Amino acid sequence: MEIEFDRQFVLYFVLIPIFLLAIKKFLKKEYFPYFKTSHIFFKKYGFKYWNPEVIGKTLFASSFLVLLIALSGPFENATVKKSLDGEGISIVLSIDVSASMLARDFKPDRLRATKMVATDFVSNRPDDYIGVVLYAGESFTKIPLTVDKQALIKAIDEIDYGLVDDGTAIGMGLATAVNRIKDSHTKSKVIILMSDGENNIGEIDPLTAAELAKKYGIRVYTIGVGTKGYALTPIAYDFKGNLVFENRPVSIDENLLKNIAKMTGGNYYRATDTDALKQIYEEIDKLERSKISEITYNNKKEYFKYFLFPGLLLILSDTLLRLFVFKSFVE
Structure with missing residues (x-):
């Protein structure tokens, strides 16, 4: 199976957050807001080794990557032969x-x-x-x-x-x-x-x-x-x-x-x-x-929906965790 992309250039957008992080590290300053989460929930329930800020950022990064793949239009071309006269x-x-x-x-x-x-x-x-x-x-x-x-x-x-x-x-x-x-x-x-x-x-x-x-x-x-x-x-x-x-x-x-x-x-x-x-x-x-007469054609199978829905689910999970579990706030 060989996966191709309708809009392959969209995948290069993944470089944007990497570029911004590199600038941030270089300047040692905060030039864009980010979510910072308190540890109240984890301390209360004994998850002292968990870092909610890392979890939040991981969910956000994962959703960003998965949605980029969905927007790039992944698909597979399969060659199909169909009999016209049997x-x-x-x-x-x-x-x-x-x-x-x-x-x-x-x-x-x-x-x-x-x-x-x-x-x-x-x-x-x-x-x-x-x-x-x-x-x-x-x-x-x-x-x-x-x-x-x-x-x-x-x-x-x-x-x-x-x-x-x-x-x-x-x-x-x-x-x-x-x-x-x-x-x-x-x-x-x-x-x-x-x-x-x-x-x-x-x-x-x-x-x-x-x-x-x-x-x-x-x-x-x-x-x-x-x-x-x-x-x-x-x-x-x-x-x-x-x-x-x-x-x-x-x-x-x-x-x-x-x-x-x-x-x-x-x-x-x-x-x-x-x-x-x-x-x-x-x-x-x-x-x-x-x-037996046959025609050969390419059957295009699109996979964007297999990435779109998981990406949206990750964004929803990140938002709910920040609002109701992690007690997130923007600084």
């Missing part, structure tokens, strides 16, 4: 929940890694409207656009394999996301589409859904999820109902995902492990930031 971005996460998302090339698996990264992403965007769409053999909205981050995190935590029939309907997942976001009131609309396979089912072609996104000015960021080569992938259930895993080649239709991103003005990313997926979400987080 509009956020509308974002829909379209997440593949097919059986292959349980593959263990990510730790602990693709689906749980996605949930962890998506939760962090949502938590770091307090001003944005975010929704979640899930797809496999068909698609549905897990949670519509909302700013309720606790509800979003709960919805993401509930995501699991088997919520819809198996398959990879990329077109359906994208079309449902477009339908959820197209009427949003925000200027910026974004879909993050994740897939770990190839479109093999669904009534809507992925490129048709991409054209729809383009029509509504929606950017689509696509993420291919899966290592390059082979991954432990669930292929069936055993007689106990447990998933059986087998090393299978990872097959992602990267050309399709690249075309979707290119058509809509987004980007395509390939996530080969959990760390890479996290970095991709962090990059998208930086690219898609709320454009």
